[in-house]
Structures are given as C-alpha cells and as structure tokens.
Amino acid sequence: MYMLVVRNSENPEALDASVMLQTYLMSQGIASDTIDTIDCDDYDAPACDMCVALGGDGTILRTAKLMGISGTPILGINYGHLGFLANENDAGVVATVAAALAGDTTREERANMRIEVMCAGDDEAAFDARCMAPARYDGTRCFFGLNEAAFTRGASGRIVQFDLSIGGSHIANMRGDGLVTSTATGSTAYALSAGGPLVAPGFRGLITVPVAPHSLNARAIVCDPNDVVEVAVNDAVGSNEAELFIDGLAASFEAPIAKLRISRGAAPTVLLRYKREGFYAHASKVFF
Template sequence: MASRFRHAALVGKYQAHGIRPVLEEIAHFLVRQGMEVSLEKQTAQSTGITGYGAFTPDELGRHCDIAVVVGGDGTMLGVARELARHGTPLVGINQGRLGFITDVSIGEFAKALAPMIAGDYEEERRTMLTGVVWRDEERIFEGFAVNDVVVSRGAASSMVELKVEIGSEFVANFRADGLILASPTGSTAYALSAGGPILHPGIAGFVMVPIAPHELSNRPIVLPDTAEIVIEIVAGRDTSVSFDMHALASLLHGDRIAVRRSRDQVRFLHPRGWSYYATLRRKLRWNAGVA
C-alpha cells in the first residue's frame, strides 16, 4: 500500500449551482481525516469559502500531494493540464452528467476517499498531447491537451483542406469539416461521436478522425504515439485549432500544427476495484439486456 496523503488540493466547478456546500462538506471531511486542505484560488474566490489556503494551480502542484476535483470531466481536464507537470495525482468526484474521468459518485465520496487518502487505491497514468502552431518560422501558439487537438472549419464557412504528415512522411490531404487527433482518454469524447474507435488507455497510440469527410474512404486511423504529427492548413476560411476546447481561431493557409506526445502524464487515482471496462459499461450503457 502506498504512503498516506497529507495535503489535499480541492478544486470545484465553481459555476455549478449549489457547489459551495458540497465543497465545504468535502473539505471538512478531509480535515477530519487529518489532512491539510488548500483550495484552488478561483474556486475559493467564486464560492466565498474561507478558512483554507487559496493557491493558483501551479502553487497547488508544488505544495499538495493529491488533488480532489469536484465537477465533470471538463473541470478535471482543466486541472489535469495544470498539475500534470508536477506529477500530482487526481481524484475525480462527479457532479457532471457523464464522468469518464471523474468516476467517484458525489454521494459516495466519503466511502471512496477514506481508503484512498490512506494509500489504498488503483492508479493509472494517461498520455497527454502537446502541440505548437507555426506561422512561417514563428511559433504563434502552444497548448496541451488531455483529450484532443481539433482543427475545424468556421461556423459559416465550407469545409477545409488539411495536409497531414507523420514523422516527416506525407500521409494524405483531407477535405472535411475538420480533423480530430485524440489520446486514448479523448477517444471516448469528440472523437467517438465523430465515428472514431475507443482506445484503451494502455495503448501507446493516438486516433486521427476526420470530421464529416468529403471522401467516404477517409476513415479514422489509430497511430503510434512515437512520431510527430503535422497538420497544415491548405484551404478553407476561419479555420481554428483547439486544445481541449482552448482555441486559437483564424488560422491562415500555410499554418502548421505540430502535435506529439507530451513528456508529462496525468495521474488518475481510483477506488480499489475500479475497472475501465466497468466504466465503459456504465457510461455507454452497455448493460442493456443484462440482468
């Protein structure tokens, strides 16, 4: 069994109605477990919770040895990007609707957290994407993504044309509404709704999924995560790129998005007995017909 955790970062979806009493209940529980508790600064300011330290995500990563994230997968993605470089493990308490990576029910947080704080848990590490947008020889944008990097057309424009190279080798020109490059974590997000496959988190790969391609032969493909993938804007107006929904809009023809596996990984902690396949069954309703 791993060592006991001592200092918890508490992060919440502070926009959610009624989140303050939930966060206070969790904070009080953690204190009763003998832990020091610090809130993410924006969470503390937006909810008005006082009596605890309030720090930026970077400060939380330097001072806390575990992060408890209350919200949905979107809240978790934002925190995970910030804390991955510190190696801080994260526990997700689900207040959202789906919750692939925030898998502890809000009604069962005490039962789940108590043994985890003591060092009894399942741990998994998830791959991240890192990318750079180049215009001529100038780096104009950098981003990290736990889920995906998405290049897409403008809302009122026609499809885009994208040239894809992998490891300096030309692969294809895609004419489509866009292109998704997803990690195994992101394979159950936008990529899945666009027709891509589910990648088990243990697979060292990415999935590349064209969005509504002009050619029906342009199918999703699973790629090794060892090579850099470069997407060049060939044609199209108002094209944008997003890293987990953090977007850079108005890309120009000739702009290149270079994406590779990040050297940082996200550490997710789960209650003992957690199963990836059970999560899929529950979230995707694969239980139909099972007694």
Template sequence: MLNVPPVSKNVPPQHSPPEKTGKKVGIIYNDVKPVACQVSQELIIKLETYGCQVETATGLGGLLGYASAEKPPTLTPIEALVPEAFDGAMDFAIVLGGDGTVLSAFRQVAPQGIPLLAVNTGHMGFLTEAYLNQLPYALEQVLAGNYQIEERTMVAVSLVRSGQTMWEALCLNEMVLHREPLTSMCHFEVTIGRHSPVDIAADGIILSTPTGSTAYSLSAGGPVITPGVKVLQLIPICPHSLAARGLVFPSAEPVSVSSANPDPLVMVVDGNAGCYVAPGDRVCLREAKFPAKFIRLKDPEFFKVLREKLGWGLPHIAKPTSVELP
C-alpha cells in the first residue's frame, strides 16, 4: 500500500528519507479494516529499514465499550489504556484508520504526550492529516523532522457515585448524556465552575470540545469553534424551552451534571465508550492535563478543512454578473 499510485495531482514529490534515524515509532491501526492491516505490516518493514524501533497496537485498545444497565460500571484508569511499549521515549506514532480510530488512538497515547500522524483509511477522515497515497511523502517529512505539532483540548470524563469514581475516560470530541429511549425528555442539573446550577429540560445534552464542535454538536445546532480556542460548549438536544440554547464557556471551568429523573441515563463518550448513569450519580468533566498532539505537515488551515470536508463557505446560489439582460 505504500506504493499506491497517486490519486491526486497534489501529492508532493518523494525523496529519500534520512538513513538510520534511530527513532522509536508507534503504529496504531484499525484491525477490522484489511487495508489498514496490510499497510501497517508494510510500514513496519519500511520503518525498520530506516533504523527505527517500531511498536504496534490496535485501535481496539482505546475502546472502553459500553457497560450494561444490569452491572455496575467498571473503572479503567485513563493511564491504563496506554499500550505497554508506548512510553515517553516514543518520538511519534502513526494511526491508520478513520476518525473513530483516531479518537481511540489519542485515548491511548495522550497520557504519554506522543504526537500522532493520522492517515485516513476510512470514509471522511475529518481528523486525519494525510491519505494513503500521500503516506510515503508524509513519512519522509516526519522522519526528517519537517512537521509541527497542533495541540487540541481533551476532557477527562468521570462518573461519580457517593463520592467515588466509578468510571472514567478521555474525550476529544464530546460527551453525550441522554435517556433511553432518546425521545424521552429529562431534567438535567448542570453546574459550571463556581456558577449557580442551571436546569435544562431536553432529550439529552452534549458537552463538546472545539474539536467535537464539527461532530454531534454541529448536527444538534451548535456552532463551529476553531480548535485553538480554549472553550467547551454545552448543547441541549431537542430542548423543551425556547430559552434553552447552547452555551460556550472556558475549558478551565469544571462541569458537573446530574439528573432529577428517577430513571437511569446513558452516557456516551466520543461515540465509542460509555456507561449507564444511575439516579443520584454525577457526571464530571474537567480539562485533561494532557492535550491531543496532532502532527501537521504544514500550517493548519481549519477553514480549508471545513470547506473540503463539510462544504462550509461554498457558494450555493448564482452570483450576479454585470451582463445586462435584453
């Protein structure tokens, strides 16, 4: 797959990367996608020819799954998801997959501060930096040190019951809290920092980072927030009041959410981890002490990504001309 013919005229020319770099490099891949598995094996061989120490892991290691309603949630500490060989000595890691694999991979490497080069083998690839046909050039540039790091806010989400942490996870996109079924309305009590609690009646709520502002919260009517802004946003899902609208606040403010309803809630983090929340539980969010570190081969251009991936800013109507009609 490293020799896939270019499918775009924008693929930069390839040159020989530095010999025998001695770097420690990680590979995280989506093991349910054959193309990602094949590329990971070819990438191991390529990196070893450059003198790299290569460690591998699958994206499955970053998935906590969903706890059942019948059993209490199981606590897996945030740092416990880091693969054994992925330590502070690792120079960088390459993730092969789609956006879901990228989210899972950051849950695995962020506690060690390892930067990720995200290569798209999925569908949209909103969070990825390169396509498969660009991988040889991207690998050359990263091994030569020709890249920059873009840091993005991550959030630590925890479920607290009677003062004890029962479940926790890192979050790069969003935390969603709702009832089962989703169409049932619920009263959420939300406390942000030192401010007074507020009550929101809605089908659910979304607490999103700037990275997640282009995901579920965007579909629920929330604004797009550029990644460098240090904020979080609270978006009600189908609120029962015209006064219940989205709120943007500093990411340094801790958040606590509880429900006044007697029924259990469902919490989902980044779409691939979650658990049930019993009456009396609190869901707590705080800015994580370690950010997600994206490897960028050029200056990040967020508006360009919005235009290419989501069609933002494209003209949808014919523009007037100076030509006079007869």
C-alpha cells in the first residue's frame, strides 16, 4: 500500500500531525510520501491508494486538484478554520487514519469540474476539438476544479459583459461583476456568498450564479448533470480585463479570455468521512 500525505506547511498543528502520521505509517509498514501544499503545483503525483490532507478546506482543494479524476480517496483532517470538507481532528490523526485503513469510513463521491479556456487569438476549431476530447488538465487551457470557477472583473473594476449559454441554449447577455459556476461542493463557498442555493453534496450538476448582475432578472441556475456552461466574452474594455479564479486561485493567461466551457468531470472526487454528522446538520451549525 502507498499513501500520500499533503499538509499545510503554514499550520504548526498540521506539521506536527504529519510527523506523528509518518511514524505510525512506518510502524505499519505502509509506504508514504509527504508534501506541502505550496509544492503541489510542481509535484507529479504517483498512483497511490489513499491521500491524507492535513489542513483546512484549502488543503483538500489542493489535494483534489493533485489527484484529478483518478478516483483516489481523500481523507481530510481539519487543522484549519472552517473545515467544511474535512473531518474533525478530535480523535487524533493516527486514530482517524487507522479507521480509514480499517474501512471504518464512508465514501462520498463529489462531482468536479472541467474548465476549458479559449483566449483571444486561439483557434476556435482547435478549442472545440479539445473540448470534445478527453480532458488534459495542463493548467494552461484546461483546468480541474472541485469548488468553483469564478469569472470576475479585473483590477480596473470595470464591469464585464458576456453571453451565457447552458446546454447549448442561449440564456442571456449579461453585465455585472461576473459569474460563478460551482459544483454542489462549491455551493457552500463563493456561490453561496453570491446568492446561490445550498445544494446537497450528492448532486451531480453545476450551479451558475451571476455576481452583482446589472439586471433585475438574473438568478442562479441549477443545471442538469450533463449540461455544459459556456461563457462567450464581449470585447468591451472591462471584459478584456476579466480574470478567472479556480478554487480560489488565479489562472494566468497571456491574452484576454474569449470563451469558457465548463462541464462536469469524467469521474468524481472521493472524500472519506469519519464519524461525521449529516450535511444539513453540519450546514445548520456553520451557516445559520
């Protein structure tokens, strides 16, 4: 068995927990590797049987990106603030990991997102062909997201203008601060703050939420699991400055964003739950 441990190196408790976990895994004859979240982007993750994420929700998001659509189960243990995605650390890191190894956890399959980007000057036919092919999460034009993709106004503060289509049907020409497209997992993050609905984690579709729309009619839309969300960007000055944030991290491009195509990932992200209360009970404590 091989296990990967991802830790928030800026959190002293997570660092201490990782040392304890390393000692335990060695005593059990389990091969493992430990990396810091700041190194995730440059790390070529090997095939592993389980990932343990030591930190808050941000650490789990980085770990999910690292694992992509491999299906590797992720056991998150909370050493952060909100910890909505992670398990509590009351039992201790060793006891929680031992429970997971013994099968005393519940698997949750969470839908993730494939975000395809076309920039000004890109070949549109090549973009269409790429969107039809299996995903290549290269971090330049194709991105993985577990929470959300936030298309927002740039540093100048000018509003953005774009056409929104869902499932091949044109929805509206929109003006405002942007658009958040999230999974059910991300519905409790940016999408919720922007006025979107709280969506149970088992839902497989996407949610689109306009951000500060300049309209009386713009509303959040809950999409069918097979729907594709497409954003075609207007060439106005503010729109040319628009930015894209995926799971809270900025994606950088050498040219303005011209089009986004967002769909559900081909395979879910698997989270392991240990002695965790139900979604609605936990949400009521955190948000109400």
